[in-house]
Amino acid sequence: MWHCSIGAAPQRAMPVLVASPYCRTQGFGRNHPLAIPRVATVLGLCEELGWLDAGSVREAPAAGLEDLLRFHDGAYVEALREADAIGHVTPAARERFGFGSSENPLFPGVFERASTAVGGSILAAGLALDGRVVFHPAGGTHHGRRDRASGFCYFNDPVFAIMTMLERGVQRVLYVDLDAHHGDGVQGAFAGNPAVLMVSVHEANRWPHTGAADDTGGGNAVNLPVPPGFNDSELRFLFDTVAAPLAGQFAPEAVVITCGTDALAGDPLSGMALSNGALWDTVARIVAMTGPAVVLGGGGYNPWTLARCWTGLWGRLSGREIPATLPAAAQRILGDLQCDLVEDEDVRAQWLTTLIDSPNVGPVRDEVRALAATVDGRRLYELA
Ligand SMILES: [Zn+2]
Numbered sequence: 001m002w003h004c005s006i007g008a009a010p011q012r013a014m015p016v017l018v019a020s021p022y023c024r025t026q027g028f029g030r031n032h033p034l035a036i037p038r039v040a041t042v043l044g045l046c047e048e049l050g051w052l053d054a055g056s057v058r059e060a061p062a063a064g065l066e067d068l069l070r071f072h073d074g075a076y077v078e079a080l081r082e083a084d085a086i087g088h089v090t091p092a093a094r095e096r097f098g099f100g101s102s103e104n105p106l107f108p109g110v111f112e113r114a115s116t117a118v119g120g121s122i123l124a125a126g127l128a129l130d131g132r133v134v135f136h137p138a139g140g141t142h143h144g145r146r147d148r149a150s151g152f153c154y155f156n157d158p159v160f161a162i163m164t165m166l167e168r169g170v171q172r173v174l175y176v177d178l179d180a181h182h183g184d185g186v187q188g189a190f191a192g193n194p195a196v197l198m199v200s201v202h203e204a205n206r207w208p209h210t211g212a213a214d215d216t217g218g219g220n221a222v223n224l225p226v227p228p229g230f231n232d233s234e235l236r237f238l239f240d241t242v243a244a245p246l247a248g249q250f251a252p253e254a255v256v257i258t259c260g261t262d263a264l265a266g267d268p269l270s271g272m273a274l275s276n277g278a279l280w281d282t283v284a285r286i287v288a289m290t291g292p293a294v295v296l297g298g299g300g301y302n303p304w305t306l307a308r309c310w311t312g313l314w315g316r317l318s319g320r321e322i323p324a325t326l327p328a329a330a331q332r333i334l335g336d337l338q339c340d341l342v343e344d345e346d347v348r349a350q351w352l353t354t355l356i357d358s359p360n361v362g363p364v365r366d367e368v369r370a371l372a373a374t375v376d377g378r379r380l381y382e383l384a
Pocket of ligand 1: 181260298300
């Protein structure tokens with residue numbers, strides 16, 4: 001068991017899952033890592049498990065222009081809206097705003113889809129402040145910049161979740177980013193803002209190549225770049241020695257978590273090797289630190305590990321018992337998935353029959369201990 005020194009979790013009302021009306025529509029065109037079934041599979045599995053009762057699901061609205069401009073640059077927002085409307089990007093707009101590339105393609109409905117991720121996170125933050133734990137799996141676009149698309153992200157919905165909380169009077173928001181890639185867009189948005197503490201665990205030497213251990217993001221970011229093969233024991237170690245003490249000192253009034261699934265073993269775009277249970281435990285532990293909590297999705301490019309992780313995460317957040325074996329109809333959903341980035345022979349038997357990964361318990365390597373020692377102490381001083 002992990003021990004949380006922050007105090008007992010307050011009683012909460014029923015958790016909420018914010019669903020995207022676009023989750024059943026394929027975005028990103030062809031040959032893009034995000035052109036795989038994602039949230040629709042999660043909803044399908046949850047439905048088969050009987051985990052979506054009336055009152056626990058809300059549909060994300062699209063954010064309006066006024067909302068988008070609270071963070072994003074007007075010229076950028078207008079350029080994306082117009083390009084989507086006419087189905088064409090000028091070379092000048094591509095150069096300046098970063099969309100219309102193979103990384104951030106222009107596809108029909110991209111503006112509405114990106115706006116809906118923002119609207120979902122604004123809704124999620126509001127519901128969280130009403131005392132609910134909120135899961136918004138279509139959120140987590142943590143690379144989006146104020147005036148530029150980046151890393152498959154057009155807007156930055158985690159920024160809006162945090163901003164909504166601050167605007168509604170929350171004094172201190174803890175942002176934890178568990179995606180395999182550094183949450184550079186969120187760090188940049190709140191750089192040096194003492195009302196936001198960011199803790200990011202991500203794979204070292206991966207795109208976007210930011211978030212080194214000595215990068216404090218203006219004094220309020222703790223970056224934990226971890227080595228390939230990062231295991232469950234190492235995540236637990238970093239939380240015990242670095243993240244939990246720092247978060248406790250910060251005394252957050254609300255938390256926002258980006259829980260991409262690309263840190264799991266088997267993801268084609270990362271070399272981290274966590275089991276989904278390690279992510280569930282970590283999220284549960286962070287959520288228990290305070291009252292209002294928003295849990296967002298994020299990256300994740302293996303449709304099996306993604307769907308099982310986020311389904312189980314909703315199960316955990318909503319207090320369900322996760323069955324050892326999935327019902328036949330749920331197994332069929334997993335059996336029907338396909339992905340060009342994952343070889344058939346790499347599809348593990350447990351990905352088709354159960355939500356629960358075998359734990360990846362292992363040694364805490366010297367480099368992970370050294371990372372904790374580097375971050376410890378110095379950050380405590382800076383944040384004091
Ligand atoms: Zn990622």
